[in-house]
Amino acid sequence: MTANTRPRTVSGTTAPTFWQSATLVAEREIITKLRSKAFLFSALFLLVLIIGSIVIGQLVAQNAGDPKVATVSGTASIVAGVDGLDVTSAGSAEEAEELVRNGDVEAAILPTEDELGYRLVALESAPSGLVQLLSVRPEVELLDPADQSDMLIYFVALGFGLVFFSSAITFGATISQSVVEEKQTRVVEILMSAIPARALLAGKVIGNSALALGQIVLTAIAATLALALTGQQNLVGSLGPSVLWFIGFFGIGFLLLAALFAASSALVSRQEDVGSVTTPVTMLVMIPYFLVIFFNDNDLVLTIMSYVPFSAPVGMPMRIFLGEAQWWEPILSLAIIVVTTAAVVIAGARIYENSLLRTGPRVKLSEALKG
Secondary structure, three states: OOOOOOOEOOOOOEEHHHHHHHHHHHHHHHHHHHHHHHHHHHHHHHHHHHHHHHHHHHHHHHOOOEEEEOOOOOOOHHOOOOOOOOOEEEEOOHHHHHHHHHOOEEOOOOEOOOOEEEEEEEEOOOOOOHHHOOOOOOOOOOOOOOOOOOHHHHHHHHHHHHHHHHHHHHHHHHHHHHHHHHHHOOOOOOOOOOOOOHHHHHHHHHHHHHHHHHHHHHHHHHHHHHHHHHHOEEEEEEEEHHHHHHHHHHHHHHHHHHHHHHHHHHHOOHHHHHHHHHHHHHHHHHHHHHHHHHHOOOHHHHHHHHOOOOOOHHHHHHHHHHHOOOOHHHHHHHHHHHHHHHHHHHHHHHHHHHOOOOOOOOHHHHHHOOO
């Protein structure tokens, strides 16, 4: 966005400069949003969801007891060297089976005359966890062991994807609604008599981007405190660098999305038509979310995502967390986003400026670009 930043004189008074106008609009966007109960509720809900999932997950992990199993005199030696079992001694096979029927134990280990020498007796389904504990497994040597468990990788991917998706959709929809509402009520005509269209766009983008980034930072702080308070400091250390990069990538990436939401919404004059013009932008937000959920362990997909501007805020932090990104890759990816964002903001400003005062039918994109 380039504009004359020198003060203009109108009827003997000095009009605000471009950046003064943009700052006023940004302040209005922030104050209006912070006064909205719906926004405050949604922000609080996201915080509670993140903190709650961390706390509940830790409590479940701590309270998950060892499998309970009953043995008799002939099978007590089978579990003697097995860790992770809660063993109950029964006087006979019938007593052990009764413990299984009553739900006191998960299974009973009873003697047999075959080569193995014992069998498992369960109630409704085979106790797979117990079977694995009792199985004889060879020693395993890993040449390239993974730094994180599959479950942890999935939840980290889910966290990045969910925060990116919810924040982008929430604030993108706010920008779209604000743009169309101002067109529909003709308020934009009053605003543009005092400030340039591009200053109005800049203020909307900057104000909502500041709110979105603030929500991301607050969520990161809350998640870090929750992990620390639940005794997961080691996870805080491994997540720290990827979370910091995620904040940086999101801060720039959302400027790109915000410009697209504002420009596309300026093409229509009714709230009912917003969905038709913002659907492509919404898809750009949804695709990274689903990709990182389903392909969080696929190095090729994550590598491609980390260099595509719309998915890099999710893809690159995941690769950093997994230890797959070289030191220079986040810098290169961030540079690509900056260049792309600048180009999109310039094109979006042209579309916004050429469409804002045009009411009635939907403005064609080619007409908006030509002016």
